Amino acid sequence: MKILVCHNYYQQRGGEDQFFEDEAKLLESHGHVVIRYTTHNDRIKDRRLLSVAAQTLWNKESASHLTDLVKQHRPHVLHAVNTFPLFSPSIFHAANKLNLPTVASIQNYRSFCAQAMCFRNGKACEACLGKIPWRAVKHRCYRGSRSGSAIVAAMQMLHRHLGTWQNCIDVICVASEFSKSKLAAAGFDTGQMMSKPNFVSVDPGQQDGNGNFALFVGRLAGEKGVDTLMEAWQKHQLPYPLKIVGDGPDADSVKLAAEKQSNIEWVGRVPNEQVYDWMGRAACLIFPSVGYESMPKTLIESMAVGTPVIGADVASIPEVVLDGQTGHVFTGGDADSLAEKVHQFFASKPDWQTMRNRCRQEFEARFTAEENYQRLMEMYMESFNRKGLAPPEVHTIAGSSEVSLNS
16 A cells, blocks of 8 residues: 655654654555655744745645645555644645545644643633634734734634535544544544554563652643642652653753752653663653643553553543553642642552553553554545545555655
8 A cells, every 4th residue: 555644843853753753664564655745844944924824824835746746656545644834734635636535643632722732821721622713812822922823723714614624634533532522522523533542663561660769751841730740749748759851941940849859850851762761660650741632652651661650630641541550540730639649659559560560451452553553554444435435455565755845
């Protein structure tokens, strides 16, 4: 099968970028020909605001380029991850004109939230869900910019009016039931949606968790619940060692907390190999996010190494963290609730191995590369059905090519 995969890389590399790369490699490992069509947000800094605004709403060049790629490579299906802002949803209209089966993986909430994680003023925000997004402009939700927020809001309204999501995409891939519910509330057709959790590309294997410390891995920012984490350890003087991995705008407050409390250690950014090592040795992972996340890869990695998670009851987190089985769930944004669950976990040390085994079982049942591949094939077959096309004969002819949008 020939698969045209499309992705707009972020300036700050994140989970969606890794997800795109892992999935493309997974398809190639099963013998499919993958044509990568990519661009990068680093190109924005050299452009004028009006140019970026126009392309965000409707990029004629990317639509034309995609049309040329389809005519040249004759792919059987288009699979897009992120199109914001440089590709724009215009590529879906181009694919639809060519009757090309199309799958779109929606990994965030940008289609109705300018901030993309439904987070504002330290808490979850659904002010624009299913509504005209004028509040996003008022509150400067996109990077603190009123003009930038207006551009995103205009993009949302334009493609809602054009019916882009309903008419030009055959299958919408969602990573969690929570994402499915929010997209439905935003006006998306649930009949188009198929669920496929994210996955770990290389299985690290179950680890022993003999480190007896708690671990946080992620961006040090408000939506990640870092302030809740710091308050829990400082206010309650939790005696358990806490290792914090990551960097971000809240790094100074984390550094200050580590200086004041000897059992808090901030190590900044480290290579993935080191993260896996610490995650495997940690007694538990703390995941206090208050912003809406689709299906965080960090949670899946923790399941893979068998490390229980103490996670907030926010968005998709409870779909992975099964309370009392693969960890504990606390009230998101509530430091007292987090502290209580941390105490509960460390007091139940005899049960840790049972919990670690259950984490690994959940990973093997839901989050392996092979499970992800099977779900992908089901989605591609459904996209052919929706276009009224017979599925292609699948031959194992491995290969790939890569194209970047430079204009």
